[in-house]
Amino acid sequence: MKLFEKVINPREVRRKLGLNQQEFWTKIGVTQSGGSRYESGRNMPKPVRELLRLVHVEQIDLSRVRREDFEIIEYLKENHPDLYKSLQKAVKARQEAAAQRGEEVATDMSR
Incomplete structure (x- = not known):
């Protein structure tokens, strides 16, 4: 089963x-x-379910x-799958370590 399903x-x-409903739904472009x-x-x-999940x-x-x-991401997956998997593991480890410390890890992709 895919995530958005x-x-x-x-x-x-x-x-x-x-x-509240206004705050929640406005963030994904849906009226209250x-x-x-x-x-x-x-x-x-x-598409609305996927936006809800992502946001x-x-x-x-x-x-x-x-x-x-x-x-x-697609380039890495196709041309450097080992590097992609290594990066995935590093991000997961970072998230787990932050969770243990009670911190939130930024999901900002522009860094």
Whole structure:
């Protein structure tokens, strides 16, 4: 199952983040009334689910992500898979170490 196909309960995510509907849904380009309908059980389109996951679950600041970032990732995957895997492990280790210290690791891709 792909990540964006997992069932995400938007109301639960929003409440865990302590946001009202306006704050929560505006960050992903959905009106408060549209978000309310999704929270009430209306079927959420895959692009909206994916944006919700990226912004509110993965905590990625989409305003800082550029097309070039994705091109670099694809280049590494295709041409340097060992380096890509090594970088993945390093990031995971960094996140785990920060979590143990109670810190949050920035997910800013522009660094």
